[in-house]
Amino acid sequence: MTPRKHGLARGLTNYGDPDFAIYLRKSFAKSMGYSSEMLDRPIVGIAYTPSGFNNCHRNFPEMLEAVKRGVLAAGALPLEFPTISLGEVFLSPTSLKFRNLMAMDTEEMIRAQPMDAVVLMGGCDKTVPAQLMGAVSADLPAIQLVAGPMMTGRHGPERLGACTDCRRFWAQFRAGTVSAEEIERIEGKLATTTGTCAVMGTATTMACIAETLGMMLPGTAAIPAVHADRLRAAEATGIAAARLIEAPIRPSQIVTRASVGNALRVLLAIGGSTNAIIHLTAIAGRAGIEVPLDWLNELSDTTPVLVDLKPTGSYYAEDFFAAGAMGAVLRELSPLLDHDCLTVTGETLGDRLARDPGWHDPAIIRPAASPVSDKGGLVALFGSLAPRGAILKRSAADASLFETTARAVVFSSLEDLAARIDDPDLDVSPGDILVLQNAGPKSASGMPEAGYLPIPKKLAAQGVKDMIRISDARMSGTAFGTIVLHVAPEAAEGGPLALVRTGDLIEMSVARNRLELLVSEEDLAARRREWEAARPAAAARRGYDRLYAEEVLQADQGCDFATFRATGMTDR
Known part of the structure; x- marks a missing residue:
């Protein structure tokens, strides 16, 4: 036979x-009880990622049954398989460090096990990019399904959504305007249902990007986790996965330079997470597509911010869904998008837009003619402090600080930051620039979401709510403030950030996309001779920690491993 x-x-x-x-x-x-008839069917694998350490994925058992229902109805056999699950707040030192491990797990299990197509069940911040990275590399027909955002909670008259509001109240607690008793009550009201953060954080941003790329069914990115439509979307995803077997469409046909350009436009228009530029760069890199930061700036200058969601606006993810979600965003951006991009349905983006019903709430998703802002939510800054670029989420920042020359107050590590930021004798004023070193991808901390440096307590008590903060770290998509991130090369690699000292002048100009360290070349050369890497040598590490230290690339290359990028791409 x-x-x-x-x-x-x-x-x-x-x-x-x-x-x-x-x-x-x-x-x-x-x-396992399967009949010969079932075993003769084509197989839809389901990458299944629930975990007791991942609150965002608590709805996955019910979603799994809906996916299976759809696969069976379409004539295929559904077989789920586990991979690593990344619960954002439960991981140490940071979830980004394990994104590449999950991508490896996803890719290898797709390759190693007998399946004809795969459903990627993710949601929490790093799970969706990890699954898309693995799926692009495996290049088997694949379709993404997300957990969906959680619903908001209530604290008195206020709506609360993790975690933008948790940061807001924590800042008030540090400033002494919220009591210890109240902050404890708020703690139980910030995240009250299953699902991902209820704002335009990294999870919602990545869901929107996956839908824009064409790797997810139209209209499914923003459905709340507890909504019945989420289960109907899961069933429809199962059906679509089975149909991908009949007429195979591979990720390599969907993730193209044109679809990545569309995704960048959407990232800018929704005021999305700064993390997403790292993730999209890594996903694109698996397909051999470079995403230089000057491309981001080129698009940002001509892409309006349309979505009025926290942390940059007033509304929540459930409002975004009710307002028309990605269909409305794509329609408003239509003249700026490439309509020929293929999707998992077999249709093009243009086909989708041609049959879209067309209604949306203009208070939440603004018309392109009257946007929240006429320029995109993210901008890349370059200069002597960031030769390969840094990222500012200008839609979440204080525009009055965009053109600033000020004195640096430097923290050499996260430990130094924790030890001194609230010292009443810290030499700092509201007009200074806080600088954090050694928090990038090569550092011992693995590039945590530590770029949201707290306002020094003595300044917070005076009512200071924002300062320029610069680091090689990341920032949660739920955070806000005038925060410059992803400085490349990072301090642990000996980039210029490593040479900054307290008292140095730094110039930031958003209008000119510049970030300059105003120190003479002679002084910098002398400091460079004295510099020593503040991280353990890769050879002194073991296991995945060693692999990570040897392989991880800088932020402008998506923090992927050099080994996993498409053949022929340069690793600077």
Whole structure:
């Protein structure tokens, strides 16, 4: 007999006898109670990522049943398989460090196991980019399904949504305007349902990007986690995955330079997370597509901010869904988008827009003619302090600080920051620039969301709510403030950020996309001779920690591993 080339016959274990391999595989599959008829069907794998350490994915068991229902209805066999799950706030030192590990897990399990298509069930911040990175590299027909955002809670008359409001109240607590008793009450009201953060944080941003790329069913990015439509979307995703087997469409046909350009436009228009530029760069890199930061600036200058969601606006993710969600955003951006991009449905973006119903709430998703801002939410800054670029989320920043020359107050590490930021004797004033070093991808901390440096307590008590803060770290998509991030090269690599000292002058000009360290070349050369890397040598590490230290790239290359980028891409 000749083994089939779909379903259980894919990727046979090599015993030197293919007939025996399929015979043995079917016999073991039958031990799980499957009939011969079921085992003859094509297989939809389901990358399944629930975890007791991931509150965002609490709705996955119910969603899984809906996906399976759809796959079976379409004539295929659904088989779920576990991979690593990344619960954002439960990981140390930071979830980004393990994104690449999850991407490896996803890619290898797609390759190693017999499936004809795969549903990627993710949601929490790093899970969606990890799954998309792995799927692009494996290049099997794949479709993304997300958990959906959680619903808001209530504290007195206020709506609360994790975690923008948690940061707002924590700042008030540090300033002494919220009591310890009240902050404890608020703690239980910030995240009251399953799902991802209820604002335009990284999770919602990445869901919107996945839908824009064409890797997700139209209209499914923003459905709340507890909404019945979320289960209907799961069922429809199962059906669509089975149909991908009949007429295969691979990620390499969907993730193209044109679709990445569309995704960048959407990122800018929704006021999305700064993390997303790292993730989109990494996803694109798996497909051999460079995403230089000057491309981001080129698009940002001509892309309006349309979405009025926290942390940059007034509304929440459930409002975004009710207001028309991604369909409305794509319609308003339509003249700026490439309509020929293919999607997992087999249609193009243009096909989708042609049949879209067209209603939306202009208070939440603004018309392109009257945007929240006429320039995109993110901007890249370059200069002597950031030769390869840094990122500012200008839609979440104080525009009065955009053109500033001021004195640096430097913290050499996260430990130094924690030890001194609230010292009453700290030499700092509201007009200074706070600088954090050694928090980038190569550092011992693994590039945490520490760029949201707290306002020194003595200044917070005076009513100071924002200052320029510069680092090689990241910032949560739920955060806000005039915060410059992802400085490349990072301090741990000996980039100019490592050479900054308290008292140096730094110039930031958003109008000119500049970030300059105003120190003479002679002084910088002398400091460079004295510099020593503040991180353990890769050879002194073990396991994944060592692999990470040896392989991770800088922020402008998506913090992916050099080994996993497409062949032929340069690693600066």
